Amino acid sequence: MDKILSGKVVSLNLIGKLKKKILKLKCEGVIPAAAFIRIGSHRDDMAYQNSILRTCNDVGVTTVLHELSDHTTSEELIELITKLNEDETIHGIMIFRPLPEEMDEEMINNTISPDKDVEGMNPINQAKVFAGNYQGFAPCTAAAVMEILKYYNISLKGKHAVILGRSMVVGKPLSMMLLKEDETVTLCHSKTEHIDEMARTADVLVAAMGRPNAVGADYIKPGAIVIDVGINVDQSGKIHGDVNFDEVVDLASRITPVPGGVGSVTTAILIKNIVKAARNFKCNKESAIACLLI
């Protein structure tokens, strides 16, 4: 049994499967394609963006990049999204975040067609995650955690998962996805009293608070599985997880590293969602044609 749950291994495996699916789709006449939208030009964003675009191109997903100025208004962004919703050659839409503060993020998320919402930000997809319905799109990071558990055959039906962090992109959706797998789920957050004690009751502990090295040995029940979602970049550019790996590694039965853990799987999940969107598009088109022929 591997103690270290390698996100790189999971990602490589998933990418391998996706390449085959993409080839099949292309043979059937559909070229999976996604539009990426970036507003402004923060350097962090650029590195992340370039890595995603490169991976997409490597596996055969066509990418279209829309680079908008810092001064773009919500209305202009919504106009672009509306065009992309209607564009039959585009199957997925991704927006690099955070958006400028003055933008109306709720309205922007509502505008993205649920069928192209490969980041799981539209309320229709959020409601599906909430209801335990896997037909929509879940946020990529939450789905990446599930992919790692699945790859390593970690089934924890009836066991106790404790999630530290209650965001709409990790904590909350992940709680619903683990619940769907019959785990008992606790959501902790910055206001939780005795958070270390709560964490010590976990069979699976997921750290997603965004606080570097915050989870130490006192958070871990011996033998627990520890999943570190944190990606915190320090002033020297070094990446730290939310978990103090060195302090925790001997106590945990299995643990994801940072880097090379959850973050490594997120892009593969995004591509998985784009491929799913492209396949759904193909199926919907075929049934529409079938309807016309009847």
Add this chain to the structure above:
Amino acid sequence: MDKILSGKVVSLNLIGKLKKKILKLKCEGVIPAAAFIRIGSHRDDMAYQNSILRTCNDVGVTTVLHELSDHTTSEELIELITKLNEDETIHGIMIFRPLPEEMDEEMINNTISPDKDVEGMNPINQAKVFAGNYQGFAPCTAAAVMEILKYYNISLKGKHAVILGRSMVVGKPLSMMLLKEDETVTLCHSKTEHIDEMARTADVLVAAMGRPNAVGADYIKPGAIVIDVGINVDQSGKIHGDVNFDEVVDLASRITPVPGGVGSVTTAILIKNIVKAARNFKCNKESAIACLLI
């Protein structure tokens, strides 16, 4: 401090406030009105239905009852809902459940206009509850629990709430509503191992499993607050909660009875939602007119 958290008292208080709001709305030219749809004629339904209609009429909410035959199809029901969505004299739509098994419940819930969805069944409203956004409608029973906690000034920021039951009408929405109030929340269910142990970690224990008297003394941490959502009718017609009240009452610091607890507040919450829908309708209409005048 009252040990018994009386739903009747909470309901009376809420109804009193709603009467004033309804009067105000009427003075402003809006008569709050709701359509109720019943399919078939189960006797349990009828008693519940008559109680709701009577309370609506008592407080001044106009009711329109649509009684459909057992043989109604999903399409026919959807046609009726669509008409009601467009009817400007109707602000809320409620369907008595469970629906006949052969009906497409998902599509029916999707059809109810989110603005008239006073039971919180449409995915747009579910997504709002998931996101901790109070602008939509939450399911009435989950909201009834919150109303009881609010009335009795029970603030448990940072404390641990354990919910037994993960349904889309109680457990899941309530978990998100308690989280919004900064509680730490655990969702347990039929597959949870050592559920009694989990329950004993709760500062607030909510029983919503639908199993009569399932929660005994071994589920309770001394001093815990116990909220019983269960309404189980036995063969003699007597109502039992999910909590074994006699066994638990001395251990709990506060407890809701059954009957006279959460169930007593649910109808008042439904009326609260109808009034909210009517007021939203009025505001939307006024801003539409204002737009036309600009």
